[in-house]
Amino acid sequence: MSDSNNESNKQEKKREYNRNAQRVFRQRRKEHLTKLEAAQRELNSVQVEEVERLRRENQALAQENESLKAAYGSQASSPGPSVSPAELRPSPSGFLAYGTPSHTFLSGIGTGHPYVVNPVSAALPPAVSTPLPQTNTDPSNLVVVVPNNISEIRRSLHHMFAPLLEIPVISNPQSHLATLAALEPTLPSALKPTQLQLSTPHHAYIDMIPSPMLRDRLIAIGPANANTFLTETCTIACEIEDTGQMTIWGEDWLNDFSWEFSASVLERWGGWLLTSEWGQRANFWRRQRGVQILPGYD
Known part of the structure; x- marks a missing residue:
């Protein structure tokens, strides 16, 4: 149990x-x-x-x-100048007024905006002549100058202008101009903005060109022409295919005398955007290399 x-x-x-x-x-x-x-x-x-x-x-x-x-x-569908450079040269009034943005480029911005200056002369900014050094023909005194790395220069410029590249310029031009003014103390002299840059809405890539004269002329010819130049030629600022449009000789890339635009660039833009001084510089560097000089720039 x-x-x-x-x-x-x-x-x-x-x-x-x-x-x-x-x-x-x-x-x-x-x-x-x-x-x-x-x-x-x-x-x-x-x-x-x-x-x-x-x-x-x-x-x-x-x-x-x-x-x-x-x-x-309508400018958005236009890849470049609507008339030839030969037609534009004798008629500077066809350019965007110097210091005065076009109506379409400032769509949505009141004419009383503090960044828009009063109209002045419609002519392009005058070229500033820089004396060219004499070509050294004595082989014992020649100095070897090699092309600079444009990709590295472009990276440096993009880093320097990073705050600008984050701003949608067209929809917020005031912020772009104010940021550019704030950056001025940090920039080297060749990149310090001109009065036209600080008063006229424009593409941020123009600000990265170390040539005050060329920056002003790009703003003056209007956004469509300027955008075409940037996207075809300006490898120093824009990440575009490098086919030799421009060469920068030596380490001093902030000195625009060290730049050499190609023959095709000078043929397309020379005489109205690129002044004769750029052709003379190109011929200086071509002589250094023993290459045939470009006619019409002596």
């Missing part, structure tokens, strides 16, 4: 143990499912917020795109 009771007690304890184990298992499973559901709700919330953020960003980009279209108007 005693053995039977012991066996019965063992069975009862075993059943009680199993019931407790099942209860604990169900409790743990419930807690685990609750945690999973909470994590899923949190993930869904994050995804909803991310989708909403992307939607707002897409909407802002669409609005900026519309602003760009409105600002440039």
